[in-house]
Amino acid sequence: MPERIKHEPLDSKELVKPKAEIHLITDQCKGCGYCIKFCPQKVLEESQEINARGVRPPKIVDETKCIVCSFCTVVCPDFAIFVLEKPREEVVRNE
Amino acid sequence: MNGDIACAEGAVAAGCRFFAGYPITPATEIAEHLSERMPEFGGIYIQMEDEIASMAAIIGASYAGLKAMTATSGPGFSLMQENIGLAVMTETPCVVVDIMRGGPSTGQPTLPSQQDVMQAKWGSHGDYGIIALSPSSVQEMFDLTVEAFNMSEMYRVPTMLMGDEVVGHMWEKVVIPSPAEMKIVNRKKPRAAPDKYGPFMPEDDLVPPMACFGEGYRFHATGLTHDEHGYPKTQSSEVQTKLVRRLCDKIGRNADQIVKVEELMLNDAEVVVVAYGIVARSALSAVRKARQDGMKAGLLRLITLWPFPESHVAKIADRAKAIIVPEMNCGQMVREVERVAKGTPVSFLSKLGEDPHTPSEILEVIKRCA
Amino acid sequence: MVQETVMHPFSKYLRQAMIPHIWCPGCGNGIVLNCFIHALDELQRDLDKMVVVSGIGCIGRAAGYTHADSFHTTHGRAIPFATGVKLANPELDVVVMSGDGDLFAIGGNHFIHAARRNIGIKVICANNFTYGMTGGQQGPTTPLGGLTTTTPYGNIEHPFNLVHLAAASGATYVARWTTLHARRLTQSIKKLLQKEGFGFIEVISPCPEIFGRRNKMRTGLEMMDWFKRASVVENFSDPSKAEISQEKLIVGEFVNVEKVSYEKFLHEKISHINEQAMKW
Numbered sequence: 001m002p003e004r005i006k007h008e009p010l011d012s013k014e015l016v017k018p019k020a021e022i023h024l025i026t027d028q029c030k031g032c033g034y035c036i037k038f039c040p041q042k043v044l045e046e047s048q049e050i051n052a053r054g055v056r057p058p059k060i061v062d063e064t065k066c067i068v069c070s071f072c073t074v075v076c077p078d079f080a081i082f083v084l085e086k087p088r089e090e091v092v093r094n095e
Numbered sequence: 096m097n098g099d100i101a102c103a104e105g106a107v108a109a110g111c112r113f114f115a116g117y118p119i120t121p122a123t124e125i126a127e128h129l130s131e132r133m134p135e136f137g138g139i140y141i142q143m144e145d146e147i148a149s150m151a152a153i154i155g156a157s158y159a160g161l162k163a164m165t166a167t168s169g170p171g172f173s174l175m176q177e178n179i180g181l182a183v184m185t186e187t188p189c190v191v192v193d194i195m196r197g198g199p200s201t202g203q204p205t206l207p208s209q210q211d212v213m214q215a216k217w218g219s220h221g222d223y224g225i226i227a228l229s230p231s232s233v234q235e236m237f238d239l240t241v242e243a244f245n246m247s248e249m250y251r252v253p254t255m256l257m258g259d260e261v262v263g264h265m266w267e268k269v270v271i272p273s274p275a276e277m278k279i280v281n282r283k284k285p286r287a288a289p290d291k292y293g294p295f296m297p298e299d300d301l302v303p304p305m306a307c308f309g310e311g312y313r314f315h316a317t318g319l320t321h322d323e324h325g326y327p328k329t330q331s332s333e334v335q336t337k338l339v340r341r342l343c344d345k346i347g348r349n350a351d352q353i354v355k356v357e358e359l360m361l362n363d364a365e366v367v368v369v370a371y372g373i374v375a376r377s378a379l380s381a382v383r384k385a386r387q388d389g390m391k392a393g394l395l396r397l398i399t400l401w402p403f404p405e406s407h408v409a410k411i412a413d414r415a416k417a418i419i420v421p422e423m424n425c426g427q428m429v430r431e432v433e434r435v436a437k438g439t440p441v442s443f444l445s446k447l448g449e450d451p452h453t454p455s456e457i458l459e460v461i462k463r464c465a
Numbered sequence: 466m467v468q469e470t471v472m473h474p475f476s477k478y479l480r481q482a483m484i485p486h487i488w489c490p491g492c493g494n495g496i497v498l499n500c501f502i503h504a505l506d507e508l509q510r511d512l513d514k515m516v517v518v519s520g521i522g523c524i525g526r527a528a529g530y531t532h533a534d535s536f537h538t539t540h541g542r543a544i545p546f547a548t549g550v551k552l553a554n555p556e557l558d559v560v561v562m563s564g565d566g567d568l569f570a571i572g573g574n575h576f577i578h579a580a581r582r583n584i585g586i587k588v589i590c591a592n593n594f595t596y597g598m599t600g601g602q603q604g605p606t607t608p609l610g611g612l613t614t615t616t617p618y619g620n621i622e623h624p625f626n627l628v629h630l631a632a633a634s635g636a637t638y639v640a641r642w643t644t645l646h647a648r649r650l651t652q653s654i655k656k657l658l659q660k661e662g663f664g665f666i667e668v669i670s671p672c673p674e675i676f677g678r679r680n681k682m683r684t685g686l687e688m689m690d691w692f693k694r695a696s697v698v699e700n701f702s703d704p705s706k707a708e709i710s711q712e713k714l715i716v717g718e719f720v721n722v723e724k725v726s727y728e729k730f731l732h733e734k735i736s737h738i739n740e741q742a743m744k745w
Contacts (some may be wrong), residue, residue, distance in 0.1 A: 023471055030490035033687045038645075055490065074503055074647040077488060077495020079473050113553055115545075134735045135742065141554045144578040148545035151538065151575075155518075155549025158536065159557065163549070181539045308534040308550060311513040315480065315529050317537035326483055327529065327537070335726050 020066035024057060028080040029054025035072035035081050038073040041065045044072070098236040098263040099124035099167045100164075102192055102256065103132065104271065105240030106164050110279055111190070112138035113163040115152035117145055117171060120204040121260040122194040125166040150178035154187045155384060158316070159185060160307035166192035168260075169211055170201060172218070179253055180219035181318045183342060186251035186295065186303065188282055190243045194263040197448070206449045207260035209372055209423040213254045213430075222339055224346025226353055227255040227401040229371040231268035239398070245280035246353065250345060251302050257375055257400060258284035259423070261373040261451060289313060293323040295338075301345040350402040357396040358407070359384060364393025366464045367415045369408065369432050371397040373451045374421050380454035380460060390465045403431045412436035417464035421452045440464075478502040478512070480532045487526060491685020494524045496644040497562070497591050498531070504654035512565040515558045518547045520567035524670075527562045541571030544579045547586040550653040553584065555728040558658060566604040567639045569625055573605070580634035581708040584652045585726040589654070590665070592627065593672035601675035608709065612679045628704040631665040632720045638664035639704060639720035644671060648714060653718065660688025662726040669714065 009015065022043070029051055036044045036058050043066045047059035058081070066083060072083040096104070103125045106114070114133055116126040126142065133140040139156070143149040146167050153163035167175065172193045182189055197203030198210045211218075215227040226246050230239045240256055247254040283304040286290050294314040297303045301324075306312035319327035320335045328334040332381035346353065357375075360382060361367065375396040385392035395411055397404055408431075412418065418436055420429040421444035429443040444460055446452050476484075479502070488494045505512065517535040519528035519541035528535035538546045543561045551559045556603040561568075568576055568590050579586060595613055596602040606627065611620040631639045638660045642650040650668060655662040671677060671688035682688045692714065700717040707715040 023473075025473065025522065028485055032491035034491070034496075034685065034689065037686055037689070071647065074499055074651060075496055075644070077492055078485065079475065079479070079495070079499065082473050082475075084471070084474070113549065115549060134738045137739075139731065141548070141552060143545060143548075144574055147542065147573050148548075148578070151542040151545035152549035152552075154538075155536075155546040155551075156553035157549075159516075159553035160549045161553040163553075177539055179540060181542075185536075260567065308516045308552055309514055313512065313533055315483075315537070316534045317529065318539055319537065365591055 013028050016088050018068040018088065020063055020068045021084045022060055022063055022066060023082050023084065024059040025080045027052040028057065028078050029053070029057035030078050031057065032077060034075045034077070038071055038075060040069060040071070040084075041067055096233065096269055097124065097218065097266050098230070098233045098258060099194065100128050101233045101269050102166070102240045102258065102263075103128040105237040106190070106326040107132050108237075108271065108274075108277060109162065109241040111160040111162045111164045111244060112136060113153060113156035114138070114140050115143045115149040115156070115163070115392070116164065116165050117143055117149050117167065118173060119168045119171045120265045121196055122168050123218060124263075127194060130295045131343045135331040146174040147178060150175040150182070150191070154182050154185065157187045157189045157271035158308055160309070162188070162248070164190040164192065165434065166194065168194050168196045168204070168333065169198045172211055172214065176218040180221060180223070182253040183219065183223040183225065184318050185316045186305070188247040188251055188305070189246055189253045191253055191255050192240070193257050195257060195259045205260065206329070207373060207423060207451065209427070209446065210260055212257055212400055212424070213427040215257055222343055224252070224343045225255065225401050226250065226252055226399070227257050229257050229324070229373050229397060229400050230262055231375045231396065232262065233265060234269050236262060237269050237271065241277065241279070245278065248280045248282045249302070250353070251282065251305060252346065257273060257372070259372050265430065285312065294325045295321065296323040297341060301341055301348060309369070344404050353399060353402060354404045354407070355398040356374040356404050356407050357398060359394040359396065361393040361411060362394060363391055364411070365415055366396055367393045367411045368419045368421065368457060368461065368463050369395045369397065370421055371400060372429065374423060377452045377454045378421060378457050381457035384454060384458055385461045385465070390461060392461050392465070397428070399440065401429065403435070405435050406436045408432055412439040415439060417442065419457065419460050419464060421446070421457055423447065423451060475502045475506060478505060478532055478699070480530055485530050485531055488523060489674040491673045493593060493644040493668065493672070494527060494591055496647060497524065497589065497668050497670060498527050500647055500651045501562070501589065501654055502531070503651045504658065507651070508655055509656060510558065510658065515560065516550055516562050518543045518550070518559065520521060520563035520572060521598070522564035522567045522596070524562055525567065525598070526565045529730055541567055541575065543567065544575040544586065544588065548579055548584050551584055551586050552728055552731070556663070557731065559586045560658070561586055561588045562592060563588070563628070564597070565590060565594065566596045566607040569605045569630070570628065577630070577634040579634045580631060580663045580665070582727045583635060583637060583663055583724055585728055587657050587664045588666070590627065590667050591670040592667050593670045593676055594624075595672055595676040597672045597675045601679065607721070618720060622710070626705070626708050627667045628707050628719050632704040635663070635724075636665045636720060637662035637722050638718075638722045640665075640718040641667040641669070641707065641716050643669040643696055643714065643716060645689050645692040645696070649698070662724050669709070695721065
């Protein structure tokens with residue numbers, strides 16, 4: 001097997017991966033599915049519960065995969081999901 | 096100066112600083128004069144693309160804090176009706192001048208009529224109260240324009256100035272009072288803090304104080320049926336009842352303060368002529384001649400057309416044995432007179448076309464009724 | 466995940482008494498409002514000086530939902546109303562949020578004149594190709610062949626190319642985005658708000674319940690899929706060639722020029738007139 005050279009980004013020591021705090025206002029969700037479909041990290045999926053509006057709101061699969069791109073926050077037509085960034089800690093390498 | 100120019104000057108004197116209009120005979124001179132005068136006071140003049148836009152623009156300007164006016168004639172007045180309804184519903188102070196011309200439709204642009212007077216009250220859909228004034232001289236074109244602004248500010252209602260082509264285009268002397276002599280009324284401003292303020296919360300006189308855009312009140316106003324905060328409540332009968340009745344009562348209950356008439360030789364009059372606008376001038380001549388000839392004639396000149404001067408007409412109906420209503424239309428205000436006069440016989444004198452009634456035409460009818 | 470005791474960071478931009486809004490699941494209007502609010506937040510605009518004017522239609526409710534001075538006008542007349550506001554007080558930021566029918570059918574005349582005059586109002590059009598509020602009738606942007614309640618056999622009218630119309634009428638800023646381009650839309654709205662003169666953004670917005678359902682895109686996701694498939698970002702391309710079709714949906718900024726706004730011109734003229742008068 002050829003030896004693979006792994007390139008390490010020059011700023012990897014300073015690079016901090018944001019930690020996300022995902023908030024779901026489940027009863028405000030109308031089940032359009034945009035946040036689930038368009039999350040680049042596939043952090044969300046449709047839950048099995050039914051909310052007060054009779055639809056299935058999203059549920060978080062793995063909050064640690066969220067990179068706080070906030071696309072879900074801006075694309076939600078019902079203001080039912082938003083992501084906040086937890087206070088940043090020291091360097092966290094790719095895990 | 097001519098009537099149109101007097102009206103424009105009245106607007107400037109009353110504090111009007113926004114005019115949006117569209118050229119239409121015979122009101123064009125108002126726009127032309129204001130296009131010259133408005134900039135002198137830092138006011139805005141804009142010729143909009145049509146009368147619908149003109150009406151919408153003056154509502155916008157009024158909500159942004161300026162006293163605003165538009166001027167038109169019959170065809171434009173018809174176009175403006177939907178937005179007049181919006182002004183009524185959003186309780187916007189503004190003045191709409193209609194220099195009436197021969198109708199219907201394009202009609203006779205350069206000849207007078209009084210054919211829009213019912214439209215002033217009923218023109219827009221829905222039930223509401225409105226104020227409409229009728230000038231019969233060039234001086235009144237000035238004075239009543241100022242009055243119209245004052246009324247609209249006091250009652251937060253669009254006020255109509257129903258002139259006609261003759262009053263608009265004739266030339267007479269006008270005395271312009273000094274600013275100190277003039278009575279100017281401005282809209283009530285809110286005393287409540289922004290979080291407690293509702294744009295349609297009436298006070299005892301049924302008129303809500305009015306905040307303007309940019310003052311930090313962050314309110315919402317809509318043409319939909321709304322509650323006191325301005326939020327649409329289209330499914331509630333209760334809200335509709337409360338709102339619509341208040342819009343009617345706002346004018347109806349305050350009618351005594353709003354209505355203005357001129358009573359001439361009425362004390363012992365047996366035959367009373369009820370007239371308004373240019374026709375009142377001929378009527379006055381006729382009544383004077385009748386008195387000279389020994390007839391007990393009198394004139395009730397309506398200055399306010401809406402709300403209709405019920406109590407004044409009822410009073411003369413009690414005392415007089417006949418009422419004559421000359422109008423330059425096929426019978427509009429006469430219906431109101433008949434309604435109020437009940438038993439007293441009312442003769443209607445209709446005239447259409449270029450000339451208002453001559454004094455002798457009215458005198459003929461006075462003779463017949465006396 | 467955290468329970469919802471934390472308020473949405475943008476709730477202060479929404480009129481809480483009127484939330485939740487009436488829009489359907491998947492409706493693009495919510496996204497337009499969301500992007501607008503994001504733009505306001507990023508710009509830290511003084512909301513006391515913001516006036517949101519809307520016309521009649523589903524998007525027309527947006528004025529009610531924004532926590533700023535707002536006005537909901539009669540059908541098609543948002544633009545002349547906004548003209549009156551802007552001229553009366555040029556310090557105010559006046560934004561018109563309305564729909565394709567309200568702005569371009571009944572309101573078409575007002576749109577072209579306001580653009581021609583270069584009045585400093587900012588128009589955001591949520592184009593969902595139909596008259597949604599009244600049940601899904603044909604509108605001036607309904608695609609050829611589209612099925613609506615008043616074109617049950619397929620639309621035989623050619624739709625407007627809104628960006629072309631806006632550019633031809635003289636707008637200083639013209640852009641088109643879809644609700645899928647939420648981030649670029651937000652940046653575009655920011656640019657719009659900071660620009661002088663008449664600015665226009667067309668937002669292609671899904672109406673799954675009413676338009677999509679009749680035209681083979683039953684859910685919002687299917688409509689967004691169309692946007693993803695067909696859209697291509699081409700900045701400063703020729704707006705006259707930017708017609709919308711099933712296969713191609715050009716988005717981006719089409720016009721971004723400098724032109725003195727009407728109100729600036731007017732106030733300069735007024736000052737000039739008064740200076741001349743002082744000399745007499």
